[in-house]
Amino acid sequence: MNSSKSTQSNEDDDSKQNLNQITNSIQKTIGLLHELHLTVTSFNAASQLPLLQRLNALVAECGTMRTLAGNCNFQIPMEVINLIHYLFTKDVFNSCIAKNQITKSKMDAFKIADVSAKLLDPTEGLFFP
Structure with missing residues (x-):
């Protein structure tokens, strides 16, 4: 014993x-x-x-x-593994969305700058001889 x-x-x-x-x-x-x-x-x-x-x-x-x-x-219960997988996937998606929004904002700013430059070029000689 x-x-x-x-x-x-x-x-x-x-x-x-x-x-x-x-x-x-x-x-x-x-x-x-x-x-x-x-x-x-x-x-x-x-x-x-x-x-x-x-x-x-x-x-x-x-x-x-x-x-x-x-x-x-x-043993690790499958629910725990599924929860970890869900949280990880959610974090990755949120990170991608945030980076995408930052990139989109930068591209929008470049587009606005490009458009405003194109609009102002022809009129530049009219107002500033």
Whole structure:
């Protein structure tokens, strides 16, 4: 009886340790994604090497996560995965809509400037000889 309690205790400790390792790996991955985002949004020729290093670190960390996931035996309800997918998709669409509106506004401003320039060119000589 004592050995079964000891075995169960060891399994619980291993499970908690695996969960902590996965949690740490997820946090590290999120940090790497943030660094990668900053590198990509401010990309120039000098940031090519850091970009490659961050990509390699992200791939390595994803491999670590995959290895750690093999040691875990818990299930995630499909509702949670569907909710995460929904929220992610909604965020991506909202981001695209916002960027589209900014781009549309810039294009509208260029069109207005172009039209006003075309309208004012013929009349320029009339008012300002």
